Amino acid sequence: xxxxxxxxxxxxxxxxxxxxxxxxxxxxxxxxxxxxxxxxxxxxxxxxxxxxxxxxxxxxxxxxxxxxxxxxxxxxxxxxxxxxxxxxxxxxxxxxxxxxxxxxxxxxxxxxxxxxxxxxxxxxxxxxxxxxxxxxxxxxxxxxxxxxxxxxxxxxxxxxxxxxxxxxxxxxxxxxxxxxxxxxxxxxxxxxxxxxxxxxxxxxxxxxxxxxxxxxxxxxxxxxxxxxxxxxxxxxxxxxxxxxxxxxxxxxxxxxxxxxxxxxxxxxxxxxxxxxxxxxxxxxxxxxxxxxxxxxxxxxxxxxxxxxxxxxxxxxxxxxxxxxxxxxxxxxxxxxxxx
Amino acid sequence: xxxxxxxxxxxxxxxxxxxxxxxxxxxxxxxxxxxxxxxxxxxxxxxxxxxxxxxxxxxxxxxxxxxxxxxxxxxxxxxxxxxxxxxxxxxxxxxxxxxxxxxxxxxxxxxxxxxxxxxxxxxxxxxxxxxxxxxxxxxxxxxxxxxxxxxxxxxxxxxxxxxxxxxxxxxxxxxxxxxxxxxxxxxxxxxxxxxxxxxxxxxxxxxxxxxxxxxxxxxxxxxxxxxxxxxxxxxxxxxxxxxxxxxxxxxxxxxxxxxxxxxxxxxxxxxxxxxxxxxxxxxxxxxxxxxxxxxxxxxxxxxxxxxxxxxxxxxxxxxxxxxxxxxxxxxxxxxxxxx
Numbered sequence: 001x002x003x004x005x006x007x008x009x010x011x012x013x014x015x016x017x018x019x020x021x022x023x024x025x026x027x028x029x030x031x032x033x034x035x036x037x038x039x040x041x042x043x044x045x046x047x048x049x050x051x052x053x054x055x056x057x058x059x060x061x062x063x064x065x066x067x068x069x070x071x072x073x074x075x076x077x078x079x080x081x082x083x084x085x086x087x088x089x090x091x092x093x094x095x096x097x098x099x100x101x102x103x104x105x106x107x108x109x110x111x112x113x114x115x116x117x118x119x120x121x122x123x124x125x126x127x128x129x130x131x132x133x134x135x136x137x138x139x140x141x142x143x144x145x146x147x148x149x150x151x152x153x154x155x156x157x158x159x160x161x162x163x164x165x166x167x168x169x170x171x172x173x174x175x176x177x178x179x180x181x182x183x184x185x186x187x188x189x190x191x192x193x194x195x196x197x198x199x200x201x202x203x204x205x206x207x208x209x210x211x212x213x214x215x216x217x218x219x220x221x222x223x224x225x226x227x228x229x230x231x232x233x234x235x236x237x238x239x240x241x242x243x244x245x246x247x248x249x250x251x252x253x254x255x256x257x258x259x260x261x262x263x264x265x266x267x268x269x270x271x272x273x274x275x276x277x278x279x280x281x282x283x284x285x286x287x288x289x290x291x292x293x294x295x296x297x298x299x300x301x302x303x304x305x306x307x308x309x310x311x312x313x314x315x316x317x318x319x320x321x322x323x324x325x326x327x328x329x330x331x332x333x334x335x336x337x338x339x
Numbered sequence: 340x341x342x343x344x345x346x347x348x349x350x351x352x353x354x355x356x357x358x359x360x361x362x363x364x365x366x367x368x369x370x371x372x373x374x375x376x377x378x379x380x381x382x383x384x385x386x387x388x389x390x391x392x393x394x395x396x397x398x399x400x401x402x403x404x405x406x407x408x409x410x411x412x413x414x415x416x417x418x419x420x421x422x423x424x425x426x427x428x429x430x431x432x433x434x435x436x437x438x439x440x441x442x443x444x445x446x447x448x449x450x451x452x453x454x455x456x457x458x459x460x461x462x463x464x465x466x467x468x469x470x471x472x473x474x475x476x477x478x479x480x481x482x483x484x485x486x487x488x489x490x491x492x493x494x495x496x497x498x499x500x501x502x503x504x505x506x507x508x509x510x511x512x513x514x515x516x517x518x519x520x521x522x523x524x525x526x527x528x529x530x531x532x533x534x535x536x537x538x539x540x541x542x543x544x545x546x547x548x549x550x551x552x553x554x555x556x557x558x559x560x561x562x563x564x565x566x567x568x569x570x571x572x573x574x575x576x577x578x579x580x581x582x583x584x585x586x587x588x589x590x591x592x593x594x595x596x597x598x599x600x601x602x603x604x605x606x607x608x609x610x611x612x613x614x615x616x617x618x619x620x621x622x623x624x625x626x627x628x629x630x631x632x633x634x635x636x637x638x639x640x641x642x643x644x645x646x647x648x649x650x651x652x653x654x655x656x657x658x659x660x661x662x663x664x665x666x667x668x669x670x671x672x673x674x675x676x677x678x
Contacts, residue, residue, distance in 0.1 A: 251664070255607040266601030268594040325590070 005102035010121015014287035041092030051141035065090035074308035167213030174243035207276035257285035270328040344441035349460015353626035364452040380431030390480035404429035413647035506552030513582035546615035596624035609667040
């Protein structure tokens with residue numbers, strides 16, 4: 001589990017956990033995956049794999065999805081390395097992954113190639129540069145489905161054009177608390193972006209973690225899309241900081257943060273939902289120098305305390321109660337040194 | 340605050356916090372306090388004081404109640420050294436108190452003399468021996484109102500006879516949790532005893548602390564009354580131990596105990612009610628070797644974290660919010676070393 005991308009210190013790390021760039025690409029000589037038979041998919045996967053292996057910049061592992069246990073597959077989705085859909089239907093699908101998990105490539109998801117780069121903190125340019133570099137290397141060796149007028153061709157029309165989805169994961173506990181998220185959602189939607197729960201849908205996403213991402217891919221350059229997203233992300237970061245300052249002026253909220261830490265440091269049973277609720281409070285405390293924890297450490301814990309990820313690490317399917325006990329033990333250990 | 344009676348280790352200390360013996364006595368040459376004027380009360384107080392001073396076994400301080408602040412007076416009641424009524428109406432009343440607070444004598448409460456002895460744990464014989472010793476010394480120097488047939492004469496007929504009230508303070512978290520207290524109350528009542536909340540009345544007393552005491556004073560010797568109370572106390576101790584064993588077999592209860600400790604070790608604001616609820620869980624954890632705290636330390640905390648006692652120690656009338664902050668700080672400090 002060492003040296004993963006998410007244990008890096010990132011820019012604007014108090015509010016931005018991570019940045020993700022995803023490019024969708026298809027090979028013009030093949031049908032879209034949904035229309036391909038098993039042999040066709042395998043040919044696509046191996047073609048892309050071989051093209052990627054010729055390039056030495058990044059070292060990838062190649063993983064046929066059907067060789068994974070269910071927990072291992074879902075754990076990859078929990079860590080946002082693959083889509084939930086990719087985890088649930090594994091036939092004819094393969095994953096390429098760097099050791100630090102910062103670059104992952106889903107083969108034969110909706111499109112032939114779904115290239116994804118993750119970086120800690122707000123790092124849209126850096127993440128895009130890496131994605132672009134790998135994309136360029138692949139482009140040299142593969143025949144992409146590309147139209148001069150439309151851009152990259154994708155199975156779903158909402159991706160046509162740049163076929164780029166950029167997103168940043170934001171921790172917005174203070175804005176959530178004062179009920180500003182709905183207003184924000186409506187604002188960013190007018191700007192061609194969307195904000196939604198990063199973990200769990202619904203009115204209050206787990207851990208107050210949100211994904212802000214671009215929606216428009218057609219008639220816009222990658223550079224403009226990234227620039228717009230960067231601007232909005234910075235605005236949200238500043239709004240959250242202001243709201244957090246106000247929130248923490250209230251002694252009751254300060255008290256809540258300390259109690260959340262107290263429970264995490266002592267509980268013997270900890271459900272995933274309660275963990276996310278409490279770690280969110282601890283994280284806002286750490287981000288505002290009330291508690292003395294590295295944010296990277298908390299981010300790593302958020303990634304690792306998910307149900308399937310725990311199962312995968314333990315190498316067996318725990319019952320919910322067993323998992324709650326394992327989670328509690330791991331969290332106690334991680335947060336032992338207060339605070 | 341050092342070397343008070345309640346920081347001693349007591350017999351059956353896992354369940355029994357303290358034992359209290361109270362004797363009511365009156366001087367035959369004076370009207371009952373309620374009928375005495377200011378001068379009469381003062382004469383009674385000074386007569387008893389002087390008689391007590393002649394005896395050198397115990398060293399008493401003498402305190403006119405009107406010289407105390409309201410917080411100081413209520414704090415004495417919170418610590419069960421005086422009755423709430425004695426704290427609320429202070430005119431013509433005086434208190435004699437040993438340094439360790441184990442012996443207190445209310446002068447001109449309902450009766451001229453209310454002599455009380457407290458001991459840690461279950462110690463009915465020991466406490467009674469001390470009370471009897473002081474009573475005998477006073478008897479030599481004062482003319483008690485005593486009737487050969489009835490016994491000691493008291494203002495309220497419910498005290499006639501031995502005029503002795505013996506009680507033990509019990510911590511019954513497990514019996515409370517399984518809802519056995521009502522049944523116990525009805526049983527002990529048939530045996531001439533009563534069990535009620537030691538702090539706060541109502542269905543679930545604060546901190547799951549109960550006072551078991553004898554009700555019958557007429558037609559019974561002190562020895563029989565103490566013997567009966569001892570028997571019942573031992574039964575309750577055993578029942579609580581059994582119930583606690585069952586309670587702690589449930590991992591959720593174990594979890595609750597640890598979380599209670601976590602909150603007490605981190606909270607920045609702590610109301611009196613919440614403190615009692617949480618310390619009760621911590622205490623059952625300590626009594627059953629889940630947590631590593633001395634019970635005397637927890638007992639002392641229970642005594643000292645009461646509202647007026649905090650005010651008296653701080654030397655000012657804090658607002659509820661200020662007091663909650665002071666309480667939280669003191670509790671964190673006391674329970675710092677886990678656990």
